[in-house]
Amino acid sequence: MAYLEFRNIHLKFDERLIFSGFNLAIEQSEKVLFCAPSGRGKTSLVKMLLGFVVPDQGEISVAGVTLTGETVNSIRSKITYVSQDADIPKGIVSEVFAAVFKFQVNRRLNYQETVLSDWLETMSLPQDTLGKNVDALSGGERQRLALILGILLDRDIWILDEITTGLDHTLKIQIVELLLGYDKTILVVSHDDIYLNRGLREVSW
Amino acid sequence: MVFIIPIVIINYKMGIGLNKRLIYALFRMTIQLILVGLFLQYIFILNNPWINSAYIFFMIGAAGISTVKTCGLTMKNQLIPIALGFGVPNFIMILFINQFIIGLDNVFNAQYYIPLMGMLLGNSLSGNIIGINTFYSGLKQNEREYHYRLALSANQWESTLPWYKEAITACMNPMIASVETIGLVSLPGMMTGQILSGSMPMTTIAYQIVIMAGILITRYFGIHFSIILTRRKAFDAYDRLKI
Numbered sequence: 256m257a258y259l260e261f262r263n264i265h266l267k268f269d270e271r272l273i274f275s276g277f278n279l280a281i282e283q284s285e286k287v288l289f290c291a292p293s294g295r296g297k298t299s300l301v302k303m304l305l306g307f308v309v310p311d312q313g314e315i316s317v318a319g320v321t322l323t324g325e326t327v328n329s330i331r332s333k334i335t336y337v338s339q340d341a342d343i344p345k346g347i348v349s350e351v352f353a354a355v356f357k358f359q360v361n362r363r364l365n366y367q368e369t370v371l372s373d374w375l376e377t378m379s380l381p382q383d384t385l386g387k388n389v390d391a392l393s394g395g396e397r398q399r400l401a402l403i404l405g406i407l408l409d410r411d412i413w414i415l416d417e418i419t420t421g422l423d424h425t426l427k428i429q430i431v432e433l434l435l436g437y438d439k440t441i442l443v444v445s446h447d448d449i450y451l452n453r454g455l456r457e458v459s460w
Numbered sequence: 461m462v463f464i465i466p467i468v469i470i471n472y473k474m475g476i477g478l479n480k481r482l483i484y485a486l487f488r489m490t491i492q493l494i495l496v497g498l499f500l501q502y503i504f505i506l507n508n509p510w511i512n513s514a515y516i517f518f519m520i521g522a523a524g525i526s527t528v529k530t531c532g533l534t535m536k537n538q539l540i541p542i543a544l545g546f547g548v549p550n551f552i553m554i555l556f557i558n559q560f561i562i563g564l565d566n567v568f569n570a571q572y573y574i575p576l577m578g579m580l581l582g583n584s585l586s587g588n589i590i591g592i593n594t595f596y597s598g599l600k601q602n603e604r605e606y607h608y609r610l611a612l613s614a615n616q617w618e619s620t621l622p623w624y625k626e627a628i629t630a631c632m633n634p635m636i637a638s639v640e641t642i643g644l645v646s647l648p649g650m651m652t653g654q655i656l657s658g659s660m661p662m663t664t665i666a667y668q669i670v671i672m673a674g675i676l677i678t679r680y681f682g683i684h685f686s687i688i689l690t691r692r693k694a695f696d697a698y699d700r701l702k703i
Contacts, residue, residue, distance in 0.1 A: 306698040307607050324697020332613045342605040344622065360613035408612070 256319060258283040258440060259304070259412070264313035266299060273299060274310070279458065283411075286441045288455040295460060297444045298338075301414045304442075305331055317412070332360050335405035339417035341397040348392075348400065349385040355404060366407065374403045377433070379426055395421025402430065406437075413437075416444040461486075500574065509568035516554075516577050520547040523585040527686075531592045533703060537693040542592075545686030546584040549678045553580060561670050576671065579650065583635070583675040584682040591631030591683035592690065598623035599701050606701075616691075616699045624687060631683040632676075639672055648672075 257280035264277040273296035281287055289297045302308040303315055306327040315322040317330045344351050349368060356366035368385075375382055378399040389397065398421050405413060415434065419427045431449055435441065443450055464486065471479045503515060524543035528535055533542070554577045558567035567573070599606050599620060609619035642648060647655075650671060654664040696702050 305607075305611055307610075307700065309698060309700075327698050328613070328615065331611055334611065336608070336611040338604075338608070340604055342602075342608040344605060344609060355612050355614075358612065358614045358618050360615070404612075 256316065257281060258285075258318060259442075260314075260316045261300070261303070262314045262316075264303070264310045264315070266296065266303070266308070266310045268296065268299060274313075277313070277460065281440065281442070283440055284438055286435060286453075286455045287443065288450050288457050289442065289444045289459075290446065290457055291459040293446075298416055301336070301416060301442060301444060304412075304414065305334060305336055328360075333410055334412045334414060335408050335410045336414045337398070337401045337405050337416065337418050339398070339420055341394065341401040343389055343397055343401055343404070345389055347385075348387055348389060351389060352385075352404065352407075355408075361408065364407070364409065370407070371403070374406070378403060378430070393421065398422070399430070402434070410439075412440045412442070414442045414444070419445060419447050419449060500570075503574070504570045507570045509566070512568050512570045512573050515574060516551070517547075519578065519581055520550070523581050523588075526585060527588050527592065530589050531596065533592075533596075533690065533694075538690050541689035541692065542588070542686055545689045546581070546588050546678070546682035549681040549685060550577065550580045550584055553674050553678045557670060557674055576674075579671055580675055580678050584679050587631045587635060587679040587683055588686050590634070591627040592686060594630040595620075595623050595627035595687055596694065596701070596703050598626055600703070603701070610699055616695060619699070620691070627687060628680075628683060632680060635676055635679055639676060642668075642672065 259279075259281040261277055261279040264274045266272075266274040266277075277300075289300065291297055299308050303310055304317065304322075306322060317333060320326050320330060322330055344354065346354070349371075352366070352371065353368065355361060356364055371385060372382060375384055380396060380399055384392070384396065384400070389400075392400070398418055402418065413434070419431065422430065427447075427449055431453070435453055435455075443455065464482075467482070468479050470476070471482075503511060520543050521539075523546070524539050525535070527533075527542050528538050554573060555567050557576060558564045558569070558572055562572060564572060602623070606619055606623075610616075612619075648668055651661075651664040651668050654667070655661060694701060694703050
């Protein structure tokens with residue numbers, strides 16, 4: 256059994272059939288680029304993995320565990336999801352980070368705020384970002400914070416859904432190289448050429 | 461009623477489409493109050509604890525139905541949780557007031573039991589509607605943020621907490637504002653009624669303080685219980701909001 260599996264997925268969305276009998280297997284540490292044309296359900300696919308979209312038919316498994324209402328929490332705790340919208344919780348950045356690591360499941364990570372300083376620099380964010388309100392940040396800044404949060408959560412599977420939209424070219428290359436360098440199972444949803452020729456397996460439908 | 465005539469004429473001349481609803485509302489109010497008056501008169505004469513309590517449960521049920529409808533919840537799943545959620549704190553409060561504050565021999569005495577419970581419930585009702593609406597519509601409007609919190613491995617309680625807190629605040633804010641300004645802006649209805657029927661102002665003040673404190677307390681616990689009880693059936697196995 257592969258690390259991540261979609262088996263015979265059927266999904267209707269607004270009366271439109273998006274998947275009918277879709278199959279996909281992804282191995283551990285594999286890096287995959289979903290580059291299907293718009294409207295084919297790329298985001299729905301990754302949301303199915305997180306249990307936010309439930310297929311009408313078919314089965315999904317993550318690390319040998321079939322996704323159901325009972326297993327959804329443990330599966331979510333294996334996945335880091337960063338989306339284009341980067342909906343980080345509202346509030347002052349440093350408090351938001353602290354709050355996330357106070358969630359029961361994340362407490363074992365022993366988070367210290369001092370690690371953030373280096374990460375802000377890596378992501379080209381000013382140090383005073385920590386004291387700012389999430390609402391006052393730009394979309395690109397929020398995305399990078401969500402990436403830092405994702406890296407710090409240290410989970411096995413990363414889903415990066417259109418994360419390069421708010422970034423300039425140099426920063427884009429720098430961040431994509433950084434992220435792809437990790438030994439994680441990485442699923443990328445994007446149309447950006449920046450991911451091409453970097454050894455990702457391209458999946459389209 | 462004579463003063464209604466110019467209103468109807470002005471509305472008609474200016475094409476303000478209120479007449480039908482206005483007349484219907486006034487008519488309905490009159491019939492409703494006459495019936496309630498007759499009914500209450502009868503209940504007061506009988507003054508049987510069981511009948512009085514049955515009437516109270518009827519009020520709780522009606523308030524529950526009203527909340528469920530206004531907040532767009534499902535009757536089948538949510539009526540009982542809502543009715544329990546604010547029925548129980550109000551019921552405990554009325555017994556407490558009647559027994560320990562007023563010191564009645566019979567805590568189910570219709571003269572106190574029914575009107576005071578009506579005031580408590582009426583206020584809990586409006587508070588509950590505000591609070592429940594804030595909670596569920598907040599979750600619905602911020603679905604992406606809510607899902608992101610779940611994806612960060614917050615459990616259902618942790619991920620809904622911001623909207624839970626918002627709901628309690630939204631429920632209590634108007635109450636606290638009205639407690640602050642009571643008597644300055646307007647005399648409360650209960651005091652006005654008592655004064656009109658011959659009570660001294662200081663007597664009415666004592667009752668008013670008791671009832672305001674009672675309302676504040678039951679409103680607070682009512683909204684907590686209502687959210688806690690309704691949320692059990694408001695999410696699916698994947699913690700997605702079903703409403």
